[in-house]
Amino acid sequence: MSKEISELVFVDGIKYAKDHEWAKQEGDKVIIGISDYAQDQLGEVVFVEMPEIGSEFETGDEFGTVESTKAVSELYLPLGGRVAEINKELEDDPELVNKSPYEKGWIIKIEPKDLGELDQLMDKDAYLNMLKG
Amino acid sequence: MRYLPHTSEDIAEMLKVAGAADLDDLFSSIPDDCRFKGELNLPEMTEWELNSHMADLASQTAVMPEYKVFIGAGSYNHYIPATIPYLINRSEISTAYTPYQPEISQGTLQTIFEYQTLTARLLGMETANASMYDGASALAEALLMAIRIEKGKKKTVAVSSLVHPMYRKAVETYFTPTDFKIVELPYLADGTTDISGLEKIGDLAAVAVQSPNFFGCIENIKSASDKAHNLNALCVTCFTEPLAFGLIKNPGSQGADIVCGEGQSMGIPQSFGGPGLGMFASLNKYVRSMPGRLIGQTTDLDGKRGFVLTLATREQHIRREKATSNICSNQGLCATMSAMYMASIGQTGIRQLAQINHDKTEYLKSELEKAGMQIPFKRAVFNEFVVKFPQGFETKYKELIKNKIVPGIPLESYYPDLKDHYLLCATETISKSDMDELVKEVKS
Numbered sequence: 400m401s402k403e404i405s406e407l408v409f410v411d412g413i414k415y416a417k418d419h420e421w422a423k424q425e426g427d428k429v430i431i432g433i434s435d436y437a438q439d440q441l442g443e444v445v446f447v448e449m450p451e452i453g454s455e456f457e458t459g460d461e462f463g464t465v466e467s468t469k470a471v472s473e474l475y476l477p478l479g480g481r482v483a484e485i486n487k488e489l490e491d492d493p494e495l496v497n498k499s500p501y502e503k504g505w506i507i508k509i510e511p512k513d514l515g516e517l518d519q520l521m522d523k524d525a526y527l528n529m530l531k532g
Numbered sequence: 533m534r535y536l537p538h539t540s541e542d543i544a545e546m547l548k549v550a551g552a553a554d555l556d557d558l559f560s561s562i563p564d565d566c567r568f569k570g571e572l573n574l575p576e577m578t579e580w581e582l583n584s585h586m587a588d589l590a591s592q593t594a595v596m597p598e599y600k601v602f603i604g605a606g607s608y609n610h611y612i613p614a615t616i617p618y619l620i621n622r623s624e625i626s627t628a629y630t631p632y633q634p635e636i637s638q639g640t641l642q643t644i645f646e647y648q649t650l651t652a653r654l655l656g657m658e659t660a661n662a663s664m665y666d667g668a669s670a671l672a673e674a675l676l677m678a679i680r681i682e683k684g685k686k687k688t689v690a691v692s693s694l695v696h697p698m699y700r701k702a703v704e705t706y707f708t709p710t711d712f713k714i715v716e717l718p719y720l721a722d723g724t725t726d727i728s729g730l731e732k733i734g735d736l737a738a739v740a741v742q743s744p745n746f747f748g749c750i751e752n753i754k755s756a757s758d759k760a761h762n763l764n765a766l767c768v769t770c771f772t773e774p775l776a777f778g779l780i781k782n783p784g785s786q787g788a789d790i791v792c793g794e795g796q797s798m799g800i801p802q803s804f805g806g807p808g809l810g811m812f813a814s815l816n817k818y819v820r821s822m823p824g825r826l827i828g829q830t831t832d833l834d835g836k837r838g839f840v841l842t843l844a845t846r847e848q849h850i851r852r853e854k855a856t857s858n859i860c861s862n863q864g865l866c867a868t869m870s871a872m873y874m875a876s877i878g879q880t881g882i883r884q885l886a887q888i889n890h891d892k893t894e895y896l897k898s899e900l901e902k903a904g905m906q907i908p909f910k911r912a913v914f915n916e917f918v919v920k921f922p923q924g925f926e927t928k929y930k931e932l933i934k935n936k937i938v939p940g941i942p943l944e945s946y947y948p949d950l951k952d953h954y955l956l957c958a959t960e961t962i963s964k965s966d967m968d969e970l971v972k973e974v975k976s
Contacts, residue, residue: 471851
């Protein structure tokens with residue numbers, strides 16, 4: 400059973416994309432993951448397909464997939480850049496995406512082409528409003 | 533399955549449920565110019581006339597037991613224990629369709645799970661899928677899988693010229709619309725694949741070798757897989773005769789990454805060339821690139837063991853555009869027969885049967901050699917081997933068929949340089965007197 404929107408966790412200081420990825424600046428890099436809402440909708444995550452380090456993507460490109468016991472979803476990059484790091488822990492423990500979507504369950508870190516793109520993403524309130532429709 | 537024709541009352545009742553006025557109305561969604569007009573060209577026959585007509589047609593094919601058939605070449609005449617046709621015709625098995633819903637198909641799912649387990653053990657691999665159409669399409673799928681594993685960065689596969697010619701045709705068909713390339717590896721004078729040119733092939737995703745190969749010879753899979761791995765390519769091995777693994781080392785123990793082939797030997801009748809059973813196994817780390825469906829074991833909410841269709845997300849019923857294969861019909865029945873066969877004769881049985889097949893072949897080979905025929909390839913063989921008959925053997929060949937002996941298949945159409953060479957096979961169903969008769973006839 401999916402949670403009510405009021406039960407979901409949303410964090411200040413990170414940005415949300417309409418496809419339910421989040422992005423957070425960390426020095427000159429940006430960390431990407433999926434929101435608590437997205438992991439809740441997917442259900443138990445069994446596999447996360449991540450890109451190779453060094454590959455480059457434009458904003459909106461598909462950079463991987465998240466597979467749960469009931470569905471598969473493509474992951475779209477909220478801002479373009481070069482993949483600097485992937486979360487190796489997800490290879491053995493993909494459920495981290497469910498347990499800790501904003502911390503241990505992060506997916507990749509990128510070196511963004513244009514950090515300014517972060518400003519075009521939604522903040523917590525705007526994202527919540529989108530979810531409430 | 534029983535054939536129960538529809539009466540006009542049945543049809544009227546069904547039309548009523550469907551809400552159609554008549555049959556034309558029911559099919560109205562099919563455009564007029566796509567519909568067949570006129571009468572089907574079917575001769576009028578009574579049931580007994582039809583039975584006798586079919587028997588006439590069937591008798592034109594040279595098959596066991598009326599003929600003594602020394603042909604293998606990818607399809608083998610093996611004894612099928614009487615338990616298998618009996619069990620497979622039970623309606624709960626023969627009518628069960630693809631088991632998408634675990635809550636209503638635990639029996640079918642468990643059967644396929646057992647099939648996968650037996651297959652993986654026989655081939656020495658970590659995981660096996662729930663079967664492909666046949667050996668040829670399984671090889672094509674295996675090579676596409678190798679390219680997928682390399683994320684499409686390497687676009688060339690090397691395929692041994694001793695892989696079954698029809699398997700190679702199937703691979704070609706799969707590869708034609710893609711930009712992937714096939715390089716054919718030549719063969720050596722001893723009847724095995726020449727892998728010495730592999731280094732020169734750039735862009736190599738996989739090497740495919742068959743063992744026992746089309747000439748019946750046992751290939752050195754270990755050296756092929758070592759070489760492939762040194763070149764950062766995968767080693768795909770295929771087979772047409774899985775019984776061989778009762779005696780020779782299985783491909784998994786020799787470093788193969790993907791193993792596939794035809795499982796018809798395992799309890800499935802030859803049936804004029806089909807249906808076959810595509811066995812398919814790989815290492816666990818590649819399981820997400822594997823085509824087709826897999827059945828997994830899990831526990832339900834009460835902790836009880838249960839079976840489910842797993843990794844189904846790569847299958848066409850969830851994400852059609854991302855599907856890793858087009859397998860769709862229920863190959864499950866052939867897989868079930870094969871599981872029944874493996875379970876019936878067991879590990880010791882497979883070994884003993886393989887030994888009998890090997891010994892009979894060796895007997896026939898040595899008797900033919902004694903009778904003055906040439907055995908061009910000196911490597912160890914399983915089940916079948918190549919013989920060079922004297923020039924002008926074609927006449928004798930036709931004569932023998934008239935006498936209900938089919939002495940192998942001529943290789944010239946597949947390998948133009950092998951004129952007068954024939955591929956012969958002896959399974960456990962061939963008796964010593966059959967073989968002695970063949971040798972006598974050939975000698976005369």
